[in-house]
Every structure is written in C-alpha cells, then in structure tokens.
Amino acid sequence: MTIAFDHSYARDLPGTYLRVAPDPAPAPRLLVLNRPLAAALGLELTDDQARDWFSGAALPPGADPIAQAYAGHQFGGFSPQLGDGRAHLLGEVVTPEGRFDLQLKGSGRTPFSRGGDGKAAVGPMLREYLISEFMAAAGVPTTRSLAVVATGEEVWRETKLPGAVLARVAASHLRVGTFQFFAARSDQARVKALADYAIARHYPELAEVETPYLALLDAVIARQARLIAEWMGLGFIHGVMNTDNMAISGETIDYGPCGFMEGYAPGTVFSSIDHQGRYAYANQPLILGWNLARLAETLVPLLDPVQEKAIEIANDRLTGIAPRYRTEWVAVMRRKLGLLDQDPADAQLADDLMAAMPGADWTLTFRRLADETALRPLFDDFTKMAEWLPRWRARAGEGVAQRLDAANPAVIPRNHKVEEALAAATDGDMAPFHALLAAIQEPFTEAEPYMLPAPTGFGQYVTFCGT
Ligand code: AMP
Ligand code: MG
Numbered sequence: 001m002t003i004a005f006d007h008s009y010a011r012d013l014p015g016t017y018l019r020v021a022p023d024p025a026p027a028p029r030l031l032v033l034n035r036p037l038a039a040a041l042g043l044e045l046t047d048d049q050a051r052d053w054f055s056g057a058a059l060p061p062g063a064d065p066i067a068q069a070y071a072g073h074q075f076g077g078f079s080p081q082l083g084d085g086r087a088h089l090l091g092e093v094v095t096p097e098g099r100f101d102l103q104l105k106g107s108g109r110t111p112f113s114r115g116g117d118g119k120a121a122v123g124p125m126l127r128e129y130l131i132s133e134f135m136a137a138a139g140v141p142t143t144r145s146l147a148v149v150a151t152g153e154e155v156w157r158e159t160k161l162p163g164a165v166l167a168r169v170a171a172s173h174l175r176v177g178t179f180q181f182f183a184a185r186s187d188q189a190r191v192k193a194l195a196d197y198a199i200a201r202h203y204p205e206l207a208e209v210e211t212p213y214l215a216l217l218d219a220v221i222a223r224q225a226r227l228i229a230e231w232m233g234l235g236f237i238h239g240v241m242n243t244d245n246m247a248i249s250g251e252t253i254d255y256g257p258c259g260f261m262e263g264y265a266p267g268t269v270f271s272s273i274d275h276q277g278r279y280a281y282a283n284q285p286l287i288l289g290w291n292l293a294r295l296a297e298t299l300v301p302l303l304d305p306v307q308e309k310a311i312e313i314a315n316d317r318l319t320g321i322a323p324r325y326r327t328e329w330v331a332v333m334r335r336k337l338g339l340l341d342q343d344p345a346d347a348q349l350a351d352d353l354m355a356a357m358p359g360a361d362w363t364l365t366f367r368r369l370a371d372e373t374a375l376r377p378l379f380d381d382f383t384k385m386a387e388w389l390p391r392w393r394a395r396a397g398e399g400v401a402q403r404l405d406a407a408n409p410a411v412i413p414r415n416h417k418v419e420e421a422l423a424a425a426t427d428g429d430m431a432p433f434h435a436l437l438a439a440i441q442e443p444f445t446e447a448e449p450y451m452l453p454a455p456t457g458f459g460q461y462v463t464f465c466g467t
C-alpha cells in the first residue's frame with residue numbers, strides 16, 4: 001500500500017520549517033502497532049511496512065519530512081528557538097474525520113537539535129503510547145500513537161538504553177510556541193499566515209466572521225479550558241506545560257514526565273525538574289491562563305490597528321479564562337458525580353468533596369461513591385465524607401451508580417504499573433506492556449490487578465525529563 005500524503009503545512013507556510021530526513025534505524029523491530037488507528041486513517045499496513053516506515057528505516061512513498069520551527073516558555077523562561085529537535089513530520093493524512101499529521105519522534109537530529117542527540121528511548125516512547133491511548137479511550141482530546149519501533153540503536157541517558165521511534169498522529173502540531181517563534185522575530189506576516197492556517201484547519205467556521213483572529217483566541221481559550229478541566233477530572237498531571245507543549249487544536253500533546261495522581265493532593269508534582277511545583281496538579285488551571293496570555297500577545301497586532309485598543313481587547317479575553325475554566329470544571333464534576341441536570345449549588349458540592357478528599361485515592365473515590373462500604377477504606381478520616389455523602393445522594397437521585405461507572409474510569413495507567421511495563425519492555429519483554437495496554441484501553445471496565453493504588457513500598461513517584 002501507499003499513504004496518500006498531503007503537505008498543507010509545508011505548502012501554505014514556507015519559512016516556518018526546514019526540510020530534513022529522519023535517520024535510518026539500523027535494525028528496526030516493531031514493538032506495537034495501533035491497528036484500529038491505522039484503519040481509521042485508511043492505512044492497511046503490513047507489519048514490515050510499519051516497522052520500516054515508522055522507524056525511519058525507509059521513507060514511505062510520498063513523505064516529505066520536515067522539522068517545524070517553534071519557540072516556547074519553558075518553566076517561565078523564554079527560549080526563542082526550540083523546534084523539532086528530534087521529530088520529523090512525514091506529512092498529513094486526510095480522512096473523512098479530518099486532516100491528521102503523521103510525525104516521527106526520536107527519529108534523529110535536525111537543525112533544531114541544539115545539544116540533543118535527536119533520539120528517544122524505548123521506555124518514554126512506550127509511555128507516550130500508553131498514556132495517549134488511555135486519554136483517547138477516556139474521551140479526552142489527545143494526539144494518538146500509531147506505533148513504536150525499536151531502532152536497534154542504543155541511546156545514552158543516565159545509562160545506555162535501547163532506542164525507539166514513536167509514530168504520532170495529531171490534529172496538527174501547531175503550538176502556542178509556533179506563534180511565539182515568529183512573534184519574537186516581529187515577523188507579523190508569518191504570525192498572520194499561521195493564524196489563517198489554524199483557522200482553516202481547526203476552526204473553519206471562523207473564517208467568515210468579522211474579527212477572525214479574536215475569534216481564534218476565543219476558540220483556543222474554549223478548547224484549552226475544557227481540556228484542562230478534563231485533565232483535572234482524571235487526576236492527570238502533564239508535568240511540562242510549557243507553551244511549546246500547548247496545542248492550538250486543543251489536544252493534549254507531548255507526554256513526557258506526566259502521570260496520574262493517586263491520593264488526592266493538590267500540590268502533587270512528578271517531574272524531577274519541577275522543583276517549584278510550577279506544573280503541580282492544582283497549578284495547571286493557572287498555567288492555562290498564563291500560557292494563553294502568551295498566545296494572546298502574539299495575536300495583539302491582528303486584533304486592532306490601534307495597539308492600546310488591541311491590548312484592551314486581549315486583556316478582556318484573558319480575564320475571562322478563570323471563570324470559563326471554573327464553569328468547565330464544574331461541568332466535569334457534575335458528570336463525575338452522576339448529576340443529571342444543573343443546580344447552582346453544584347459548584348459548592350464539588351468544592352466540599354475536594355475539602356473532604358485529601359489523601360483518598362482520586363480514581364477509586366469517584367468510582368466507589370455509591371458504595372460506602374468500599375469507599376470507607378480509601379479514607380484515613382471519614383468525618384467530612386460522612387457529612388458530604390447524604391447531601392450528594394439527595395442531589396444525585398436514582399440510578400447514580402450506573403452513571404458513576406460510565407463517567408469514572410476504573411482503570412487508569414497507575415504509575416507503578418506503567419513503570420513495571422516500561423522496565424520489562426526495556427529488558428525486551430513486551431508482555432506486561434500489552435496486558436496493561438489492553439486494560440487501559442477499556443478504562444470503564446473493572447480489571448482487578450490494574451485498579452489498585454501503588455503498594456506502600458513504591459514510594460514517592462518521580463518522572464524524568466531525560467526522555
Ligand atoms: P520537550 O521537553 O520534549 O517538549 O522538548 C523541548 C525541546 O527540546 C523541543 O525543541 C525538542 O525537540 C527538544 N528535544 C528534546 N529531547 C531532545 C533530544 N533528545 N534531541 C534533540 N532535541 C530534543
Ligand atoms: Mg515538546
């Protein structure tokens with residue numbers, strides 16, 4: 001078969017990328033292929049094609065690999081030049097559901113690599129595969145993972161590790177940082193071209209409105225506020241919410257040192273380099289606003305010819321982010337609590353649950369709300385819950401147990417299970433990975449060994465950026 005690639009990004013946005021080919025993997029071995037996703041993209045691949053095309057061992061016919069330029073605020077500090085330092089966009093696949101980027105990650109150095117080796121290790125690429133596929137199964141907007149291929153090369157991190165390439169599928173790879181790259185160079189023509197491209201690709205209904213760039217800002221705010229509310233609902237901690245890791249499409253992107261909170265603790269951080277807790281669980285909604293302010297800055301010249309007026313317009317929108325996020329969060333909580341309609345008191349009900357929950361397992365608490373016997377052991381101190389539960393029961397009404405089961409995953413990629421699977425895969429045994437993948441792909445179905453929190457000996461979970 002061949003892949004009917006299109007290349008709208010390369011065609012429409014000259015000067016925003018560099019043409020560069022992936023490194024050929026010396027001894028590629030297919031570790032996992034997402035057949036349902038391949039089918040949805042209209043790809044009927046043999047295993048050998050997947051192995052060769054998604055490792056860089058061979059270029060699929062019609063591919064035109066490029067590395068995209070972008071900048072970004074990393075932990076608050078601005079880097080004017082990041083870009084795809086270890087990724088190659090092969091092209092876009094157009095399906096009835098839309099246009100999707102097909103990108104290789106870990107596929108070799110590019111002119112954006114700076115000091116990096118352009119490579120990736122098996123563990124982190126399988127981690128992205130697992131977590132992104134869980135997010136998709138849980139109904140959260142996300143980039144998808146099509147395949148992971150071991151390259152047969154060794155990469156050097158803290159130690160020597162087997163190398164791998166991830167084939168990633170995304171609505172696009174436009175980031176807040178893509179706009180920042182050109183805004184920082186005062187290249188207004190390219191910021192406008194990017195905005196026009198983003199509208200055409202992700203928000204075509206805005207093309208004809210009177211103020212399309214303001215509408216674009218509003219639309220990104222809306223999708224991102226919803227996305228972060230969904231993350232919070234799952235206990236997801238992205239770990240590196242830099243502006244280069246925030247997608248204009250509203251998808252979750254770039255799974256690095258991420259993880260899921262077990263016991264509810266708002267300050268939870270997993271990333272070894274996040275000493276200040278900038279990207280802690282409870283800080284994510286604030287970072288949402290901070291990052292979107294950086295996007296708004298790039299769009300200011302497009303909002304009004306009079307700069308002061310443009311800034312006023314942008315500020316007005318930025319002030320609206322916190323209340324909008326709050327509305328989205330309450331909506332997520334209503335769903336998680338099995339509430340069928342809206343009541344102004346729901347926000348307080350959700351807040352009071354948060355006040356009662358510290359320490360209790362985030363995932364299992366929601367799953368077991370209707371079963372007090374199973375719920376109690378999750379809490380060291382049940383006093384506040386004992387007061388809260390009757391209020392919730394009265395509000396939730398009949399049939400709530402089923403609604404809880406449909407809204408709250410039983411299985412999440414628990415950190416100790418992810419580590420177990422990745423350690424085994426690094427040693428050449430893919431069986432635990434496939435078993436875990438099967439469980440997280442059906443997250444609303446109970447699967448005993450994958451539901452329990454980490455054993456006490458697992459200790460504080462730390463994830464590393466050296467991915
Ligand atoms: P990330 O932290 O993965 O979002 O990446 C931030 C920036 O570092 C991006 O520009 C990446 O392309 C680049 N980068 C990360 N790892 C590597 C690597 N091993 N080699 C080259 N560039 C890298
Ligand atoms: Mg990134």
